[in-house]
Structures are given as C-alpha cells and as structure tokens.
Amino acid sequence: MSGMGLNINHVSRSFGAVKAVQDVWLTAPAGSVTGVIGPNGAGKTTTMRMILRIIPCESGSITWLGKPVADWPLGTFGYLPEERGLYPKMRVRDELIFFARLHGISAKEALEQIDYWTDILDMSAILNMKVEELSKGNGQKVQFLAAVIHRPALVILDEPFSGLDPVNTRLFMQAVKQLSALGSTILFSSHQMDYVEELCDRVCLIAQGRTLVHGPIDEVRKASGKQILTVRLKEFAPSERSVVDLSAEHPLQHEMGVKLQTAAPGSWRYELAPEVDTNALLQKLQQAGHVQHFSVDYPSIEDVYLATVATKNAPTTANGVVKEANSA
Template sequence: MLQFKEVTKRFGAFTAVNGLSLSIPQNEIFGLLGGNGAGKTTTFRMLLRLIDQTEGTITWKNESISYDSSHLIGYLPEERGLYPKMKVKEQLIYLGKLRGMKKFEIEKEVSLWLERFNVPEYSDKKVEELSKGNQQKIQFIAAVIHKPELLILDEPFSGLDPVNVELLKKAVLELKTSGTTILFSSHRMEHVEELCEHLCILHKGKPVVSGNLKEIKRSYGRKNILIDADFNLTFLEQLSGVHHVKEGMNFTTVQIENEQVSQDILYQLIQRGFVRRFELEEPSLNDIFIEKVGAAYE
C-alpha cells in the first residue's frame, strides 16, 4: 500500500500541495489529475524523495521510501531527462546499471522493448535524432527496464500519436498484470477512464475529488443523453432538469439532472418526429473534472 497522510508542501508563502491524503493499493493503476499548477509533479517529487514534504507522511509498504528502495521504483518525468548526445542503447545500458542490473540483462530487455515499440533500428541512434514521440518511448523503457514494483508516470502519453498511445497503454496494463503498482498523471481524461479504477483530482494543491471512479460517477448524479433526430433540438434547453445542450456533427449531447428527466425528453421527442438515436450514458470524467475544478475557480 502506498499512502499519503495529510501531506503538505510549501515553498515560502506558496502552498503547492495542501493536506493530501491518499491510499493506493498494491497492483493498481491510480490516476492523479489536475490542471497546470495543481500539484501533481510536486506530489511525485515528494514521493520519490527528490524534495521533502513540509508536513505529513508518505509510506510505501509501511515504510518511508529511501535510497535503499529506489531500485524498486521507476519514474517517467514529464520533462524528458535523457542525454541527447548519447546513443539509445548506450544510454539504456547506463541507466539500467544504475538500477543494479547486469549488462547482459539490460541488453536483453532493451532488445525486447525496442522490438515491442517497433523501433529496433533506433538502438544505435542518438536521442536527439529521434522524434518527440520516439524519445518518449525510450524514456518509458528507461523507467521500466528494471521491472519496478512501483512505477510513477508523469504525462506518459505526451507527444504520442494514437497508434503509439495504444502501444503504451497496452504495456502499462501488462505491467499492472505482472504486479506493478502504477501512479500516473494525465490531462487526457479518456486515458484515465480506460486505465484507472481509483483517482484523485487536484486543484491548487488540494483534492477536490477522490475515490473509486464508478462511485464518483454514480454520486455525480447528472447523466448525458446522446440524440440524433430529424428536427431542431434547441427547445430542450427550456425543459426542466436539463442543464446543458451541446450540438455536435453527428449527435446532440444533453446533460440532465437524473434518469427521470430522460423519460420526459423522450416523450417530447417522439411528439415531434423521427429519432434515430436516443442513448443514456454515464457522465464522462471530463464533465466531472470541468465542474469540480471550474467550481473551485468561482
């Protein structure tokens, strides 16, 4: 279990993280969300003991993280930390040795990961010769090559096209299956919904939402209806229980107060004409994020 208990970090008069408490089970992918300046990277740096918290405690397996346990942890920073003039293989061997691996072990893992990410030909290329997306792949390999028990990923999908995002997501899920506990941040809500069971949304260093994703959605109350009809739907904005109507290219999204409102809307629609699509769905994490963080701005 990875635990944060009332963790606060101050830089002079500025509070970057304020009273953060989290419990992250072993062998789980946990999402830490927030906008710019929310405190995500500061939280990761405190966890890794790169900086010390001002107040509170951080423990993993009931102990504080120290240099003695650092070989069990992998870290992919948001800002890439690779040496641009070094060749990919040389760099990964160097970083693997820092984690206590033998050269023959590293070479085997490097070969497997480069093949997996479809870039074996980059082994002898300098990092600066690679695209941003391929640099991100190498950074990811550097974070996992030693098979860490705890993996911290700060915006891991940054710079990747959709094909490579899927490659990386598959790798993350397989690491979880093999027993790795993963804590990651992302501003892409769909990635969090796909990968995480639990999450925390930070705003200005304070948690505004935290818990099980399904329970968070259920407690949110509001739901969305997706509608495709042969007539204008702007009249829906005037109906009781309707919070928002957004027209898209292929369908209109209507945010409603609860499921009962959907029945009233359906009745109104069938009085007016042909309805091709009428689908009730759970609120998206993006909806919840905007409302919770937006409310904190007000």
C-alpha cells in the same frame, strides 16, 4: 487506510511563498492504475517528486506497502518525469543499460528487458541510434523504457502521453497496460481524460494543491448522482435564429431537470437531475423528430473534472503555479 500499496497521507509542500501542495491524499492499492488529474500548477508534479523522495514533504507522510518511502532502497521506484531528459550523445542501447545499472540491475538483465520491450514499443530500429537523432515519440519510448527497465513495483509517470501522435499514444497505452499486467502499481498524470478513463482503476483530482475527488473511477462517476443524456435527432426543425446559436433552441428546451451542456447541429448533450424520467424524455424526442441516437450514462471523468474545477475556479497564474495569500 494504510498497509497495501501507495498511501499518501495529507502531505504539503511550499516553495518560498508558493504553496504548491497543501493537502493531497490518495491511496493506490498494489497492482492498481491510478490517474492523477488536475489543472496545470495543481501540485501533481510536486506530489510525484515527494513520492520519489526528490523533495521531502513538509507535513503528512507517504508510505509504500506500509513503510515510509524514505525507508525503501534507491531504485525501488520508476519515474518518467514530465520534462524529458536523456543523454543526447549516447546510443539508445547504451543509455538503457546505463539507466538499468543505475537502477540496480545487471547489463545482462537490462538486455533481456530491452529485448522484451522492443517489440511492445516498436523500437528495434532505433537501438543503435544516438538519442539526439531520435524523433520526439521515439525519444519518449526510450525514456519510458529507461524508467521501467528495472521492473519497479511502483511506477510514476508524469504526463506520459503529452506530445505523442495517435499511433504512438496507442503504443504507449499498450505499454502501460502491459506494465500493469506484469504487476506494477502505476500512478500517472494526464490531461487527456479519455486515456485516464481507459487505463485507470482509480482517479485522483487535485486542484490548488488539494485532493478534491478521489476513488475508483466508477464510484467517482456515480458520485454526483447526475446522468448524461446524449441525443441525435434527424428532422428537428429549429428556427432561423437557432441555426446561428445552436443552444438557443433544442428539443428538450422546456423539460424540468434537464440542462443543456453542449450542442452541435442535430446532436445535444444534457445533464439530467436524478429524478428525471428518461423514458418520458425519449417519447418527447420521438415527437420532435427522428431519434438516431439516445444514450444515458454517468458523467465522464472529464465531466467530473470540469464540474469540480469550475466550481473551485482555481486562480492560476500565467506560469501555472497556484498562488494563495494565506495558508489554509
């Protein structure tokens, strides 16, 4: 699959004995939002750096709109790195103009962009402040704007929501949606699966330097064939023992193809095998108590993540770098 959008074609990269990326592939059609998920040290950041040509890949290729990324002029892409960095002594407006000029747009265009994004990111009050005086959230806003001020066609965001409070997170999600609405293709990594689900059309799960799951969100969720049942019951009377151990006794304990995932007082989450009759389960539950909530859905991205990564049981080291003795 090549041509439109971003196409990562089985790339690899190692640093000395450490194989950071072994076989990562993904396609992100132009205008799409793709979430890249995976454990720490899975190779997400290295992959992003390869897209941005900060480091070259050892094998495989990366193309944007059908052309190798190396052939695109500097300033074509936008990048918000995981580790935040700005010039601390500069004023916010000057810093933004500096990055805009570096990315190839004029100071005048930069000021127009600053005007445009100031409302969306609620940052009018900080434009004249020095970067070192900003809170973490505000610093992140400035860095986000510095990364996208030149309206790049492809934007790479590495952990854009880490360390943000709920209000700023909402603001950022709004900004990402806005960026997408303006036509940018967005690739971002995150450990917050609910954000990925809310923002993305597509998802790519990387672990141990390899793409394990990849595709449109809905298809990925349906792919396992399993379903998730969430139940809330009133007046279900467990024995004394199960008050201490909530999973010891639950309303669908003896049903075939029903596997308890999590349990809380009065509520349970089950994984259902494809052949299970959900109507029969509802009747069972009504006999066991008063049903307050009953929903059946495909597994969430978090479920897919947990199931896939747990199966792989990635041997990560303390600093999160995947280590393998032999190459694949």
